[in-house]
Amino acid sequence: MIKRELYMRRIRPFIDTDLIKVMTGIRRCGKSVMLELIKQELKESGINPQQFISINFEDLNFAHLQTAKALHDAITKKASEIGGKVYLFFDEIQEVRDWEKCVNSLRVSLDCDIYITGSNARLLSGELATYLGGRYVEFVIYPFSFAEFMELYRSVVPNESMQKCFQKYLLLGGMPYLSNIKYADEPSKQYLQDLFSSVQFKDVMKRNKIRDVDLLERIIAYVMANVGNTFSATSIARFLKSEQHTVAPETILNYIKYCCDAYLFYQVKREDLQGKQILSSNEKYYIADHGIREAVFGGNMKNINLILENMIYLEALRRGYHVTVGKAGDKEIDFVCDKRGEKLYIQVAYLLASDETISREFGAYDTIRDNFPKYVVSLDEFDMSRNGIKHCNIRDFLLMEEWN
Incomplete structure (x- = not known):
């Protein structure tokens, strides 16, 4: 179990406070491990583990607790037996019907000090906002x-080179369980x-x-x-129509x-950097884990430029950035x-293999006049920085302690 310090740094200030700590993210991304890491911190601070009450609602042993009333009664009874503060x-709280009423009660x-995980973004919408508004903090894992x-x-694989590790990461992605099957190709593909x-x-x-x-x-x-x-949804509708499926764009958008909501895809809005406004059409989407794409769809090496983009986008989210696609005149950042x-x-390229590519990637910043850092990242080994724009190898960029 590795200590996911990036998340623990954010969660730590809220440990042992009365705010409800909510961890969301795609199924099997390591939310349960985060709960274990929090328990570990609590134990190290002197809290007796007998004060912990832990339930995984995907475990059939707890199927009888999947309503708000049943869960509330069971926890209240258990807490009275323990005495004092409980944790x-x-x-996977979403398996409990009306769970937000129970948790608020x-x-x-x-x-008590409450920590919950769930695999759905709508966990924190609708009624939950009514019951818990202002009383929770959310962490996407x-x-x-x-x-x-x-x-x-x-x-x-001890002492494996960074390059070999990166090649493996390109194909398998970052789902934590893969280490349990030693990153073997076929079992990993089956698991994903x-x-x-x-x-x-x-x-x-x-x-x-x-x-x-x-x-x-x-x-x-x-x-x-x-x-x-x-x-756009309209372009998908046209594509499906060519395959003899007539579907309304609204249905496509809903799907x-x-x-x-299930954290399988992330939508990225486009932003007009000159007009300072969010554009309402032609968003981009990235997948939560590029290893899932390779296992289900294939072609990560063929579409390596897009997969490198996917990696950088997810890394930016991990680091707490709000991310948009930039439009500057007829150029895109x-x-x-x-x-x-x-x-x-950030501009992402596979290789800066020609003058035309170099001109395109660095030239994307021509109309951006502010002094914020501007990067071109690629798999090239040589530093091609110019005109105040930093060039960085993608592997090194992903491993940098801070982006600045």
Whole structure:
């Protein structure tokens, strides 16, 4: 179990406070491990583990607690037996009907510290905002970064070079469980395919009562094929029509939104950097884990430029940036990253193999006049920085302690 310090740094200030700590993210991205790391910190601070009450709602042993009343009664009874302050850890809380009512009631009636995880972005919308508004903090957990992957991969293959680790990461992605199967190719592919099926069935189809499974699969395949490309619901509708499927763009948007709610895809808005406004059409989508794309759809090496973009986008999210795609006149900046008003611009390329490519990637910044850092990242080994624009090898960029 590696100590995911990037997240622990953010969570630590809220440990042992009365705010509810909510950890969300795609299924199997390591949310349960975060609960274990928090328990470890509490134990190290002198808290007796007998004060912990932990329930994983995917465990059938707790199926009888999947209503707000049943869970509330069981926790209240257990807390009275323990006496004093209790620490509640609820894993995959979305399986409990009306869970937010139960959690809010426990928060009010018990001396407790509450931690919950869930695999759906709508966990924190609707009624929950009513019950818990202002009383929770959310942390989105992502699959392993390249740095985390490399740390675990080297425990399986000691002294492996950074380049070899990166090649493996390109194909397998960052789902934590892969280390348990020693990153073996076929078992890893099987695991990622099964994980994808589970997300598609439990978190998208079942949760949203989707009946047209074939349509959902076609839309997901289209988005996977086009990660990092701008497209609209209308362009997907045209594509499906060419395959004899007539679908309204609104239906397509709903299906994609369900996938985003399940943290399978992330939508990135386009921003007009000159007009300072968010553009309403042709967003981009990236996938939560590029290893899932390789296992289900294939072609990561063929589409390496898009996969490198996907990696950089997820890394920016991990580091707490709000990310948009920048439009500056007729040019596009891959990523405009903003953290509390501090900006960073990133252009991603596979290789700067020709003068034309170099001119295009560095030239994207021609009309950007501010003094925020501007990067071009690629797999080239030589530093090609120029005109105040920094060039960096992607592997090194992903491993940098701070982007500045």
